[in-house]
Amino acid sequence: MKKLQLQGLMLLTVLAFAACRNSGFKTTSSGLKYRIYEGSSKDSTKTGAILKMNQSVRLSGSKDTLLEDTYSRIPFYAQVQDIKQLPGQPFYAPDEIYKFLKKGDSAVVILYVDSLIKKGIAQEAQLPPFMKKGDQLTFTLKVLDVFQSDSLARLDYQKEGEAFQKRMEQKEREDSIAFEKSGGRQKQLSEMEAYLKKKNITATKTALGTFVKIDQPGTGKQAADGKFVTLRYTGKKVEGDAVFIGPDSFTAQVGTDGSSIPGFDDGVKQFKEGGKGVIYIPGFLAYGKNPPPGSPFKEYEPLYFEVEIMRVADTPPQQAPQATAQPAVPDAAKDSKK
Template sequence: MKRILSYSFTMIALVALTASCSNTSYKKTKSGLLYKIMPAAGKDSLVKPNQWLKLNFVQKLNDSLLQTSYGKTPVYVKIPATTPEDYSPMEIFSLMKNGDSAVAVMMIDSLVSKGLMQQMPPFMKKGDKINWGFKVVGVFENDSLYMADQKMEYEKDTPRREKAEAEEMAKMKQQMMERRNAEEMELEKSGEAAKGVQAMEDYLKAKNIAATKVGKGTYVVIKQQGTGTQAADGKFVTVQYSGRKLSNDSTFDSGTFTRKLGQGELISGMEEGISALKEGGKGTLYVPGFRAYGANPQPGSPFKPFEPLIFDVELKSVSDTMAASSDVRPQQPQR
């Protein structure tokens, strides 16, 4: 908690500095970069070439925060033998020592005129400024010391990073499921779903195949029910599969995958069909095109829009955690 509060106060101070300092209080590097260094009270020497600076930073576009290292992993910068004149903060790092703080300002107009910004991002405009705030929190004499410290900081930051990654993954999955649900509603509204179901029923009748409809349109022939745990949303399933085109019965893919059901990671028809089995079960899934790769198959795949597919599957395992298995899911194969 003490570390978090310390980071917060330092970050607030740097943000305030980048917002309040007027251009007249700044110096300029040879390339024209505006900067100001706030020296620490200590008597440390300026950093030397080939030493490493350990820095925390704040980056803002005008007054809007873009990114920061505070509360995360610090950044490390090796001091070059010759100071570059590249209109970047690298120009001022050799002027700093342990404990120093600094502010640097990059003008968007200057970045464009110097050819350092080929295309201005849509959230930037002429006259904008990129404001940097830096705090030197360590200096290392050589590569081995820097690498040891970086490893320590990386490990320290692992819980936060893993939490952030999990939250981002959950957000992406939620957005994907929302898109899928919206697409399914549109298919039902347009009549494409009913068309796909009818075409599959006609095919099964013509082939004299007794299949059971599950979900919103997948048909399943259970060859062996299985005696283990029932596959269901939230369960990790390991599946051995072989995929065929319904039109010519040609195999387009096969393999084994382990995935969590109900996360939108598999085509809808695969999830529906697998959910009809128990561990140890075997079956054949007949998937209408709207429950397979839909209207827009991945470019380069062998599928036509709304192409129906067949999967022969064997449910190897069902568990509450990721099974020790080949982690390969059925992809839209390349030609």
């Protein structure tokens, strides 16, 4: 596994260097710049085929940031489409070159933020805070396989997901053991206790190490493992009490689907339907040693969430039927890696 990651890193370095030099690049009709490094396969890729690829996305210009990297995670799968530029419907994305790629190929694709704005795909006022005019997005792609049917691609994705889950569980065990031995766990618990004391906050520590301040315990069903919980929340960093997400809402199955960080899941289980409070999470129960690429979190950064438990049920909420779409005047499309 380490050897594969090293090979991926070497590939990224070589291709990123080529992108910086911007040499040997071609340009699509939309203005997309790309360069393909051909592998050994001679088979052409047909429309409808599904590419299995590793991808990194790097933002450069005002700030150099790695936004996404699948080389140590799960590859992504994309269907090859016959993309046509239509009046009033601008398109400017790496998908344009998928039809040129074959198994074993690598590619670098460059998008300019100014072009996204000019084409109406993005609006300057709505750019993410880390992105500015004049920046560029560099996509580095490596085609691992090509599938001719959706069923084969889905089966492969399932296998990749299971393998990734095993790798992550093993890594988490190793990190947890090392962190415990270093005294880091106890240090973070002590730091959270000191923070709560300084703020005059009374919170109860769970067996896992999450701290929960219960303003209203709730009177409905307990948010236990397996229950589908719908809640409102606002996420903040302990450092500076800065909001990083919310207010927002979502539904998750507690303790089973892995969609929440451990401390959040643990904290939610302390409430019943109708409950309100705050969940304080030491860094080792938040995103730990490996925050998501491009996220605003540091390693082992402590967080807290103000929550309101709106619904606890045995089944997920039913989605409202979608209204029939009405023809609309073509407008700026929007492209935007929980």
